[in-house]
Amino acid sequence: MERKLDGNAAGGILHAVFPFDMTVTRATCAGCGAIGAVGALAAYIHGMGTVVRCPRCDTAMIRLAYVKGRYWLDMRGARVLQIEGEQ
């Protein structure tokens, strides 16, 4: 079963990989150049993994799966990340 949610729902698995909160990280879509907080992007979550897509052009920006103790991360659809600094 596939669930269309938003990037907030992908926040858990993303935070298991990145040592900071990805939902407030701004990402640039490699397809159309739109920039948005990952929490506001579209996310499709299913048994095989999580795909974060651009809500404007549907480009798969982040693909992440956890298989047998290893995370697989494909970010070719996210051209730039703007990561919040420690305050």
Add this chain to the structure above:
Amino acid sequence: MEGTAVQRRLIWRFGEVVAARAETARAKSLTLTVPEWPGHRAGQHVDVRLTADDGYQAERSYSIASPPEDSPKVTITVERLDDGEVSPYLVDEVRIGDRLELRGPIGGYFVWEAQMGGPLLLVGGGSGIVPLMAMIRHRKAAGSAVPTRLLYSSRSSAEVIYRDELENAARLDGGLKLIYTFTRVQPPGWTGYGRRIDVGLLGEVAWLAGDHPRAYICGPTPFVETAAAALVSLGYPDAYVKTERFGPTGGG
């Protein structure tokens, strides 16, 4: 960000269920104590992971209903979806003393803290009320007087989660206004809203854009998209309309 805390990758940890409370016929709140809980902010969620005897695992996200002030206790509210993999277990089977595996807190995007100010517009559909309730509880616990309107869309009054607490809070606190819309069944003599949200309804309920409100919308995807588009058409800037969607069925 979590103050000066060192940021690190999230790990799974166990919490112990210390209280359970039926909220409606289908929704239950579970309160857990979580050792070394780093604290959370109102609006954040956790992932809960169940592992079957054969090793099969299923995980779902649940919003935190309790305010940061309750840490290290964390309350989630779960609505049972009859064809779900996780929610029937959490609603019907979990007992006090059970241990649940969870990961969090997650998400700094859909977050409100008292010092962010307002006025505040909270728009919830069904169990989308849960993270908004954490904000309302945090507002009270922090002694905040930020003027707040909650628009709560529910199929019927029987399905309103936290009904007594919300109605008491709205009665006692002049700064908190509670507006229901009952989309399927209206109570006898009901004179309030009885339809799905639309731009007209939001136009009557929402703060004027000129008041610089902060809006938080949580519910099923179509509900969130309708509400967000309506607020933007009413002049709310995108950056002040925060949304959180759960799937058409909540995802089980």
